[in-house]
Amino acid sequence: MNASDKYNARVEAVDSLLCVGLDSDIGKLPAAYRKDDAPQLAFNRHIIDATAECAAAFKFNMAFYEANGAAGWRQLAQSVAYLRQRHPDILIISDAKRADIGNTSSAYACAIFDQLGFDAVTLNPYLGRDALQPFLDYADKACIILCRTSNPGSAEFQNLQVNSKPLWQLVAEKTATEWSANGNCMLVASGTNPAKMAQIRNIVGDMTLLVPGIGAQGGDLKAVVEAGLNSAGRGLIINSSRGIIFADDPAGAASGMRRAINAHR
């Protein structure tokens, strides 16, 4: 089963488009976890156990593990393994934003897909297709290309006009028509602008979109869901990180978010 089918099956099984973002910044963990020998793993197990029943995907933000060195990398691997063992049907995303020349991208793909066992990875298009190819060649994994990101300055490059089109539109078109030959591409489509979400949906057909920027980054959930759903009423991976994992009641926050999303489906 490829990553897209895996995601869709989980969406149906738990009636959810929610992705829980494990941005487990060690400095922000509750004090009880910071005393643990493996604080990020202990915290992640807690969040996974509390929220998995509402989650169609989990996303690990690589930076917060790298900032904890080799111990962080080990806890990342252990967290992925824990999640996979408990919930083999959940899509597990590495938010890594990688891309490099060929042999280097091959090594990143090995790290993320083979060694850590992720189902999907976020990738940066600036180096062009050949830098993405080593990832694209994993036909059963998902390659989630950065199209429109949710940071305040995303327009600086992504909205530049190329032949009367913004650069992000070109990324969406190339992904849909060229890069997804294996049917394994998705796009990062910011939840901060519903009109542009609708344009992206129009370009990519039923392709799945990873949506950051809901919650802490302020996107409008109703408008984004209505603009982004595909013809099957799915096609969105709606991420929430800090709003769930650092909530007083993560299970309640995840459940509330699933419900809020479904209210607009």
Added chain:
Amino acid sequence: MNASDKYNARVEAVDSLLCVGLDSDIGKLPAAYRKDDAPQLAFNRHIIDATAECAAAFKFNMAFYEANGAAGWRQLAQSVAYLRQRHPDILIISDAKRADIGNTSSAYACAIFDQLGFDAVTLNPYLGRDALQPFLDYADKACIILCRTSNPGSAEFQNLQVNSKPLWQLVAEKTATEWSANGNCMLVASGTNPAKMAQIRNIVGDMTLLVPGIGAQGGDLKAVVEAGLNSAGRGLIINSSRGIIFADDPAGAASGMRRAINAHR
């Protein structure tokens, strides 16, 4: 001392513009090292000892350590520490090609600058300035922005015309006029096209350029050096990875490369 001054001092001390790229792919190490408990560290110590006297910089390609998991990350940290202790005046570059939204870029900067102790990092401009800012704020570290990369498909995005200019030119201009407020930016400028190297030099003044694509990727050394030198006869960090570290005689290869570069200065 900021990273640029550190690099320039080392260039003068060893009369070299050479950067040795520690792309220490565990599967490509000589058999003798693969038996070691810490093969990448053992190999890197050997290469550092053999080549440091000819090197103004070393560049660690993060992918090849990540592909070895937590053990790889530990050996990366140990290799950087070994190099820094033996040769505190050599510029140490993390080739990571990172960039993400603000709090995530902060975590990457913490990993690379604070935890691992690198002097410089390569960064991807696609997300815009605010994604780079957490790195730029380390005034004594160098931020090396991807402008023209050396992969075969680099033109796909980097040569797109924006207001009658290629995108890579816009990156060079923004870096020179906006992003380097702390004087701590450099650019990745592929060694595969001397004419474009000359254009970049013309845009950025005396800014230091990291030059990949010489050697295994086929750039023309003489033309690139002549086009790229700054007004002080420096301003280039010329990287060679596989051509040195996997040579039968790495010391001889590094010495030969230094000599070949200097023949054109």
